Amino acid sequence: MTETHGDQALATRLRATLGKRHPVFAAAIVTAGSTRLACAGADLSADFEIGSISKGVTGLLYAEALARGEITPATTLGDLLPLNGIPAARITLAALSTHHSGMPRLLPTGDLLRRSIALWRHGANPYGETRAQLLADLHRARPKKPRFRYSNLGYQLLGHALSATTTYPALLQQRLSDPLGLSWYVPATPAELRPSALPGRSASGRPREPWTGEAVAPAGGIRATIADMATLMSALLNGSAPGIAALDPVTEVAGPSVRIGAAWLTTARRGREITWHNGGTGGFRSWLGLDRAAGRGVVLLSATASSVDRPGMDLLLSGY
Structure with a gap:
């Protein structure tokens, strides 16, 4: 039987729900009066790739910069980055924050197909570029008509x-990690992984390389422990998190039933408004959801690339 740590009742419930597909997972349930943590297949100090929940974190940084008056919604990429007048320079930060910029999902580089094949055949990391390399190749991107288009x-x-004017890890440290007491980190290379870093596996159980890289960091590069995620949820629920306005929806995604703030989605479920984001990398899946009115949050992390969205939502709505 898989070793479990923390809240044994929670671990047992989730082990039955997730089954053999997710042998290594961690979960947290946070309310105003308690925090419950559980981990199976690893101890509570293990860190996971949280994938695109990193976008939700970047959304907090965006909303915090707005609150500080450092930027406005109309600030463009060209105002801040050396883009030399390429089409992407005219895109506003507000449009980026709600995935309404018209930018493609991925940068169309010449070796995109090769990277995709290497990922699916060999579990290779499809990212790894530096910020300088990303910006140097950005002229390849041709923004389309602005509408909702999810874009890494x-x-x-x-x-x-x-x-x-700094680096993404430094900004993350200054604005969120230090104020909230978080130990999460953003490795640029595999050499920067901590001893606590879990290996990830595909849905069929095949090993996958860690997704590291300076360029991908704001969209999917953060690694965190379950305690880090519980601390973040607590701050989001009590309103103390920097950039908390990122959670407030400002436009629709797919009609009035799904709205978006700065990355964070709000969806109606069983008469309740759930604010959430999920994540996926080559070897990990994650889901974080908040019932802000009830003051309750759930996060579920898995070291297997098989969706945990439904189990996460069910756990949040169950009131368990």
Whole structure:
């Protein structure tokens, strides 16, 4: 039987729900009066790739920069980054923050197909570029008509624009990690992984390389422990998190039932408004959801690339 740590009842419930597909997972349930943590297949100090929940973190940094008066919604990429008048320079940070910039999902580089094949055949990291390399190749991107189009590239650019005078890890440390007491980190190379870093596996159980890289950091490069995620949820629920306005929806995604703030989605479920984001990398899946009215949050992390969205939402709505 898989070793479990923390809240044994929570671990047992989730082990039954997730089954053999997720042998290594961690979960947290946060309310105003308690925090419950559980981990299976690793101890509570293990860190996971949180994937695109990193976009939600970058959304907090965006909203915090707005609150500080450092930027406005109309600030463009060209105002902050050396883009030499290429089409992407005219895109506003506000459009990037809600995935309405018209930017493609990924930067169309010449070796995009090769990277995709290497990922699916060999589990290779499809990212790894530096910020300088990302910006040097940005002329390849041709923004389309602004509408909702989920874009990893857009959030990479948003994060690097916000940290144009420093680095994304440094901005993350200053604005969120230090104020909230978080130990999460953003490895640029595999050599920067901590001993606590878990290996990830595909849905079929095949090993996957860690997704590291300076360029991808704002869109999917953060690694965190379950305690880090619980601390973040607590701050989001009590309103003390820097950039908390990122959670407030400002436009629709797919009609009035799904709205978006700065990365964070708000969806109606069983008569309740759930604010959430999920994440996925080559070897990990994650889901974080908040019932802000009830003061309750759930996060679920797995070291297997198989969705945990439904189990996460069910756990949040169950009131368990």
